[in-house]
Amino acid sequence: MHCSEENQTPTPTADKSSVPKPKIMPNIKIFGGNSHPVIARLIAERLGFDLGKSVLKKFSNKETSVEIAESVRGEDVYIIQSGCGDINDNLMELLIMINACKIASAQRVTAVIPCFPYARQDKKDKSRAPISAKLVANMLSVSGADHIITMDLHASQIQGFFDIPVDNLYAEPAVLKWIKENVSDWQDAVIVSPDAGGAKRVTSIADHLNCGFALIHKERKVANEVASMVLVGDVSGRTAVLVDDMADTCGTLTLAASKLQEAGASRVVAICTHGIFSGPALKRLEASAIEMVAVTNSIPQREKMEDCSKIKLIDVSMILAEAIRRTHNGESVSYLFTHVPL
Numbered sequence: 642m643h644c645s646e647e648n649q650t651p652t653p654t655a656d657k658s659s660v661p662k663p664k665i666m667p668n669i670k671i672f673g674g675n676s677h678p679v680i681a682r683l684i685a686e687r688l689g690f691d692l693g694k695s696v697l698k699k700f701s702n703k704e705t706s707v708e709i710a711e712s713v714r715g716e717d718v719y720i721i722q723s724g725c726g727d728i729n730d731n732l733m734e735l736l737i738m739i740n741a742c743k744i745a746s747a748q749r750v751t752a753v754i755p756c757f758p759y760a761r762q763d764k765k766d767k768s769r770a771p772i773s774a775k776l777v778a779n780m781l782s783v784s785g786a787d788h789i790i791t792m793d794l795h796a797s798q799i800q801g802f803f804d805i806p807v808d809n810l811y812a813e814p815a816v817l818k819w820i821k822e823n824v825s826d827w828q829d830a831v832i833v834s835p836d837a838g839g840a841k842r843v844t845s846i847a848d849h850l851n852c853g854f855a856l857i858h859k860e861r862k863v864a865n866e867v868a869s870m871v872l873v874g875d876v877s878g879r880t881a882v883l884v885d886d887m888a889d890t891c892g893t894l895t896l897a898a899s900k901l902q903e904a905g906a907s908r909v910v911a912i913c914t915h916g917i918f919s920g921p922a923l924k925r926l927e928a929s930a931i932e933m934v935a936v937t938n939s940i941p942q943r944e945k946m947e948d949c950s951k952i953k954l955i956d957v958s959m960i961l962a963e964a965i966r967r968t969h970n971g972e973s974v975s976y977l978f979t980h981v982p983l
Contacts, residue, residue, distance in 0.1 A: 720738050739752060
């Protein structure tokens with residue numbers, strides 16, 4: 642509202658407390674899917690918003706029904722849905738939610754996918770094998786997504802499957818913080834990669850902590866089954882910290898822990914970004930030499946933590962929330978590659 646000159650205070654030291662503050666993040670809506678409502682709520686609370694109203698259900702024939710119950714016209718929309726649980730149903734729900742917002746005239750729709758589905762099917766490693774990660778990328782683009790925010794992709798090259806911007810955030814800053822707070826002798830620990838593919842990730846953590854590095858070379862005969870392992874490095878009398886991006890059936894982790902114990906490691910701690918824990922994973926962990934396994938909340942862990950006392954949680958909701966805030970305000974997100982937001 643325009644103020645007349647008579648009502649304006651002439652001095653430049655006028656009290657500004659009476660001036661209404663503009664809303665920090667206007668034109669933004671955050672919706673959560675059914676895959677991981679806890680992290681969606683944590684992200685919304687961190688940003689100071691309520692989750693957008695939506696009705697997500699299934700018809701009697703199992704088709705997914707989505708109803709966005711508030712206006713998104715001209716809004717910057719963020720839809721939080723992780724690739725976990727009933728992956729195919731949750732992926733379809735995400736695609737429909739994106740499309741529903743897009744055709745409701747949302748200005749921009751960003752899919753926030755803490756754990757990217759089908760990320761392990763990222764290459765044609767045998768005859769007639771599909772590249773399903775590329776198919777998922779195409780589906781997200783066709784549904785109307787303008788931007789993707791994800792965390793610790795199984796292979797960074799998956800970003801190249803998209804023709805839209807992709808921010809692949811790293812759990813590494815949160816992992817470094819957890820190690821310093823929960824591994825008492827971390828200065829003398831050895832950071833271990835359970836396979837050659839994770840060597841780059843693990844050497845980065847070892848360099849930041851100024852710790853030793855070891856590698857386990859594994860050979861597979863069939864998927865999810867390791868034939869043999871060879872340890873490269875010295876862990877004798879020291880704490881071994883196994884670091885991987887994904888813990889599924891935990892066959893690799895538990896075998897690696899046994900190998901490290903045989904090599905004289907005083908104790909074994911495991912850290913994984915995405916704790917899938919399918920099939921016999923929890924029983925294997927309980928019976929293994931692993932003292933504790935820390936995973937992020939990119940996938941719901943409450944029930945698994947109740948079933949297995951060794952599982953510890955690393956909260957990454959603040960990293961995802963800060964990525965949303967910075968994206969909405971047009972700021973760089975590269976700060977999050979090395980720092981955990983306070």
